[in-house]
Amino acid sequence: MTSTTNKTHEVALDRVDIIRRTADYVRGQLAHENSGHDWWHVYRVLQLAKRLADREGADRFIVELAALLHDIADWKFHDGDEEVGPRVAKAWLESLHVPQPICRQVADIIRRISFHGAGTASVTTTIEGKVVQDADRLDAIGAIGIARVFMYSGSRDREMYDPDVPPTMHATAEAYKANRSSAINHFYEKLLLLSERLNTDAARKIAKDRHEFMEQYLDRFSPSGVAKRR
Ligand code: ADP
Numbered sequence: 476m477t478s479t480t481n482k483t484h485e486v487a488l489d490r491v492d493i494i495r496r497t498a499d500y501v502r503g504q505l506a507h508e509n510s511g512h513d514w515w516h517v518y519r520v521l522q523l524a525k526r527l528a529d530r531e532g533a534d535r536f537i538v539e540l541a542a543l544l545h546d547i548a549d550w551k552f553h554d555g556d557e558e559v560g561p562r563v564a565k566a567w568l569e570s571l572h573v574p575q576p577i578c579r580q581v582a583d584i585i586r587r588i589s590f591h592g593a594g595t596a597s598v599t600t601t602i603e604g605k606v607v608q609d610a611d612r613l614d615a616i617g618a619i620g621i622a623r624v625f626m627y628s629g630s631r632d633r634e635m636y637d638p639d640v641p642p643t644m645h646a647t648a649e650a651y652k653a654n655r656s657s658a659i660n661h662f663y664e665k666l667l668l669l670s671e672r673l674n675t676d677a678a679r680k681i682a683k684d685r686h687e688f689m690e691q692y693l694d695r696f697s698p699s700g701v702a703k704r705r
C-alpha cells in the first residue's frame with residue numbers, strides 16, 4: 476500500500492519535472508524567434524490546450540508535452556521537411572527517459588498538427604492531437620492571429636498586401652508549402668478557414684469572437700472591400 480502510494484507520488488513528481496524541463500528547453504530554443512512562433516506563442520497554446528484537455532478528458536501529460544514541443548523545429552524553417560519537428564521532439568523526450576509509447580504519441584501529434592492548404596483535410600485522430608491542434612489554431616486567429624501574420628510575413632520578406640494578386644485556395648500540401656502569399660492573402664488562404672476546421676466544441680466557442688474580429692479587421696483594412704474580395 477505504502478509503496479503504491481510512494482510510486483504514484485514518484486511518477487507524479489517525475490511528470491512535473493519532465494514538463495518543467497521541457498518548458499525550459501523550448502523557452503531557450505524559441506526565446507528570440509521572430510516569426511510569431513516564439514515562446515509566448517507556445518505558452519498560450521499550452522494554456523489553451525490544458526483548458527481544452529480538461530473539457531475533453533484528454534491525457535494532460537501528452538497534451539502538455541505536445542503543446543510545448545509542437546513548434547520546436549517547424550518544417551517552414553527546415554526546407555519543408557515535416558519529419559524534423561517530430562524527430563527533434565522525440566529525441567528530446569527520449570533524453571529524459573520518457574516511455575517510448577508517449578514519445579511516439581507526442582511525435583505523431585506534432586507530425587499531424589499543421590494546416591496544409593484550403594483543399595486538404597485535417598488528419599488528427601486522437602483526442603490529445605485534436606486538442607493541441609485546436610489550441611494552436613486558436614492562437615492563429617483573432618487579435619493575436621492578426622499580429623502573428625504580419626510578424627511572419629515581415630520575417631519572410633513577404634508583402635503586406637498586393638491588390639493585384641488574389642488569394643489561392645491551395646488544393647495540395649505541396650502547393651500550399653510552396654506559396655509566398657502576402658499577409659492579407661493568408662487570411663483568406665488559411666486564417667478565415669480555421670474556425671470551421673476545429674475539432675472540439677469548446678474551441679469553436681472561443682473561436683467565434685476571434686473570427687468575427689478578423690472579419691471586422693479586414694473590413695477596416697479595406698472598407699471598399701478590395702481586400703475582402705473576389
Ligand atoms: P500550422 O502549421 O500549425 O497550421 P503555421 O506555423 O503554419 O501553423 O502558422 C502559424 C502562424 O504563422 C499563422 O497563423 C500565421 O500567423 C503565420 N503564417 C504561417 N504561414 C504564413 C504565411 N504564408 N503568410 C503569413 N503568415 C503565415
Ligand code: NI
Pocket residue numbers: 512516520545546611
Ligand atoms: Ni504553433
